[in-house]
Amino acid sequence: xxxxxxxxxxxxxxxxxxxxxxxxxxxxxxxxxxxxxxxxxxxxxxxxxxxxxxxxxxxxxxxxxxxxxxxxxxxxxxxxxxxxxxxxxxxxxxxxxxxxxxxxxxxxxxxxxxxxxxxxxxxxxxxxxxxxxxxxxxxxxxxxxxxxxxxxxxxxxxxxxxxxxxxxxxxxxxxxxxxxxxxxxxxxxxxxxxxxxxxxxxxxxxxxxxxxxxxxxxxxxxx
Amino acid sequence: xxxxxxxxxxxxxxxxxxxxxxxxxxxxxxxxxxxxxxxxxxxxxxxxxxxxxxxxxxxxxxxxxxxxxxxxxxxxxxxxxxxxxxxxxxxxxxxxxxxxxxxxxxxxxxxxxxxxxxxxxxxxxxxxxxxxxxxxxxxxxxxxxxxxxxxxxxxxxxxxxxxxxxxxxxxxxxxxxxxxxxxxxxxxxxxxxxxxxxxxxxxxxxxxxxxxxxxxxxxxxxxxxxxxxxx
Numbered sequence: 001x002x003x004x005x006x007x008x009x010x011x012x013x014x015x016x017x018x019x020x021x022x023x024x025x026x027x028x029x030x031x032x033x034x035x036x037x038x039x040x041x042x043x044x045x046x047x048x049x050x051x052x053x054x055x056x057x058x059x060x061x062x063x064x065x066x067x068x069x070x071x072x073x074x075x076x077x078x079x080x081x082x083x084x085x086x087x088x089x090x091x092x093x094x095x096x097x098x099x100x101x102x103x104x105x106x107x108x109x110x111x112x113x114x115x116x117x118x119x120x121x122x123x124x125x126x127x128x129x130x131x132x133x134x135x136x137x138x139x140x141x142x143x144x145x146x147x148x149x150x151x152x153x154x155x156x157x158x159x160x161x162x163x164x165x166x167x168x169x170x171x172x173x174x175x176x177x178x179x180x181x182x183x184x185x186x187x188x189x190x191x192x193x194x195x196x197x198x199x200x201x202x203x204x205x206x207x208x209x210x211x212x213x214x215x216x217x218x219x220x221x222x223x
Numbered sequence: 224x225x226x227x228x229x230x231x232x233x234x235x236x237x238x239x240x241x242x243x244x245x246x247x248x249x250x251x252x253x254x255x256x257x258x259x260x261x262x263x264x265x266x267x268x269x270x271x272x273x274x275x276x277x278x279x280x281x282x283x284x285x286x287x288x289x290x291x292x293x294x295x296x297x298x299x300x301x302x303x304x305x306x307x308x309x310x311x312x313x314x315x316x317x318x319x320x321x322x323x324x325x326x327x328x329x330x331x332x333x334x335x336x337x338x339x340x341x342x343x344x345x346x347x348x349x350x351x352x353x354x355x356x357x358x359x360x361x362x363x364x365x366x367x368x369x370x371x372x373x374x375x376x377x378x379x380x381x382x383x384x385x386x387x388x389x390x391x392x393x394x395x396x397x398x399x400x401x402x403x404x405x406x407x408x409x410x411x412x413x414x415x416x417x418x419x420x421x422x423x424x425x426x427x428x429x430x431x432x433x434x435x436x437x438x439x440x441x442x443x444x445x446x447x448x449x450x451x452x453x454x
Contacts, residue, residue: 027248029248029250030250030251030252031248031249031252044258056253056254057252057253058253058255059256060254061258062257062258063258064259064260065258065260066260066262066321067321067418067419068263076256080252083248102416103362104260105258105416109416110256148421151359151417152359152360152417152423153360153415153416154417182248193254199418200416200417200418200419201263201319201320201360201415201417201419202321203260203321203412203416204260204261204263204321206257206259206260207257207258208255208256208257209255210254210256211254211255211256212251212253213253213254215250
């Protein structure tokens, strides 16, 4: 009798392990890529984990962005780590910026670009047949490309205003060499998500937004 | 028998938990952001001072457009030897804001004279001229001028039939109305969402005038402070 139950437990465990292996074989992971930084702020801050094994949970406070902030631009760099054993794509969705007053802060007033894709901890899958592609128009550092628009307002090559629903911003081939079931300090890739906001004569008020970054199976490109 | 089933269930649950823990992976991450825009107002010089009708005197410290307002003017001779009808100084002001604003002014007039014929606050005419909202990034809006405009206009002053003294008689047309901070101009938001490097704004001339008369001889100092706020 006992043997039968032991056998049952063992069988269940094996089934679960097999299931787990199946999951592992399709692993896609997004996490913190290191400590985020902020410059040009008055009264602002950014919080996030320096550990690449921690979840991506970042809080940005741009601080004062009226002309009382005499800095030319507020810039935040958020490193984001990716791991996968299959082709992937990263998408972003934004919610919460719904100012009815056009002179108040709008999604298009927050520059958003991706730069500096690099191996995580110096290790990652080397693919020769495909590259990691930052989707248009996000391949830029908006702090270096801010211009004055026809209305006198600052514009960027890409901004949160370019996000519509869940927008793909990055895709590419397999990211990791090993098929680890745990987050590693290395063996993946990191990119910098750059957010910028130029202090202007915005209508007064407090604005907030939430961005969700999602990694999912991407176009089936060879490695 | 039931105990064994429970143990089996616990074991499998443990394995599931371990499996999830080992993976430690996530397919989503979150970035939340916020920003604050406080009410902002500023007053600067709108450009060079214009002094007319003076005999002697001159602009000691001139205004420089878009620089802090710190102007010093010597109105020169204000006795009857100055045969001009008025000594007039026009001081351009430039205001900018991201909210409704109020421009107020406070003035003090001190004279070395001791008699009622010395120059006093009511002898110094004051008014704000034409308000201009022009240029890229400047919001169209209607402003309320609480003064009577150019104090030298005939409608804003005349000779007192009893005393013979020239008086600025219109509403808020002389500095006696500004012995404490008093509203001179107000209006809606001035600037659209443009950076501070955009040098446009609302411009308005502050006009000061004195009618040369048989004032008691001496020297007079007039000090004026403009303040802009976003109530």
